[in-house]
Amino acid sequence: MNRPLRHVWLVISVLFLLLFTSTTYFQVIATDRLNANGHNARTLYNEYGRHRGPIVVDGHPVAISRSSDDTYGYLRSYDPGAMYAPVTGYYSVVYGFTGIERALNDTLSGAADALFYHRISDILSGRQGRGATVELTLDAAAQEAAWDALDGRRGAAVALDPETGAVLAMVSAPSYDPNRLASHDRESVRQAWQELNEDPDRPLSNRAIGGDLYPPGSAFKLVVAASALESGRYTAESEIPGPGTWQLPNSTAVMNNHAGGGTEPCGPEDTSTLADALRQSCNTSFAMLGVDLGEEQLRETAQEFGFGQHLTIPLSVTPSTIGQDLDAAQLATTSIGQYETRVTPLQMAMVAGTFANDGVVMQPQLVQAVRTSDLTTVSALTPKELGQPLTAANAAQMRQMMVGVVEDGTGGAAAIDGVEVGGKTGTAEWGEDRRAHSWFVGYAQQEDQKIAVAVVVEEGGYGSRTAAPIAQDVMEAVIQP
Known part of the structure; x- marks a missing residue:
């Protein structure tokens, strides 16, 4: 060569x-x-050109794909949009996807490994590929009741089935219309995105499971009371101190006994039973009780309820926390739900559900079932225990004390005729010259019907006046006396 x-x-x-x-x-x-x-662009058109499966609540599709006369092929639409938006999220050609749309994208698009044989069947039969249907655990009546009761106020409501962990309601307010972000008009989508992100009320945040977590205020006394019972040193009838004021250990700060600066003692000779202290929501009683229990005991109980755990339901849940390396004064204020105690409404609903489920806390779950277009079930909800913070006997004591709060204490506005309702109100301070957040955490049960609920209204004031009536509406939507 x-x-x-x-x-x-x-x-x-x-x-x-x-x-x-x-x-x-x-x-x-x-x-x-x-x-x-x-x-x-090819990947973009391929992604958005697929027919996505619907997201369904009680047999009604709240998110569906419709044929569109443009290059994308399909348009995602939501009905009713805002009420379910914090759960469904949005599916946008500009900003991607959030919520269930993101968490179960492979399932909805039909690309999940579990749908492999279904895809092969579609190819062999010549059928157009379709994504799977995702059926949510939400109860439409409970969701609507929570949405209507919050009435646009900033806050959130979560309801659970205590025995299975199924999420029956998850509302975050204010919300947004996901249809504006799902539009194929890119300019209008960008405008909507800018408006939503500049809104100081943060409508894109799911307050039920994330965002800026809340101090729970006196609702956290449920965790402290449960910890006291589990320590073996207290019962519901144990006498505990409850002076009108108490100077915090190694501090010049003085704690008043009641929200708003009340200095009345909890009982004769500055003492009361644990049950009466919970019913009256005595700050000094629970601050002193928390210090007596110690940080290790209180933290262990909180962790068994789910504090500090990274939960996926399948939405990602921000872990609830209490402070670290607490001195006695910090532990005292932590024990009344202040200092660095921060929670999601979902976590507090889990706390309430534990008492209604004989001391067992269940893994919260938002998906009831996944089905193919020919109704073949791919997966279904399987209840999973997350832990057992307290015994069945101590859970029964907690229910008895919580019923006392509703029947003869601060939670009367949550009562439902003919139904066992137990709970705890909370009025959580969170900033200088700011009105306190309003809380109610509780449960209702009648025969085989049960529901656990947590409601927070930002700057709503007393939990007894604002959050408790909302919780009543949600519980009543599920429990039919």
């Missing part, structure tokens, strides 16, 4: 090697990165 031919052969070999290498790189090594690139 002469020299010119060798040069030609060498150049061709090098070019072939470069072509082989580049093809391998882009089709094998870089394929995931390129598919995820927002500038890849």
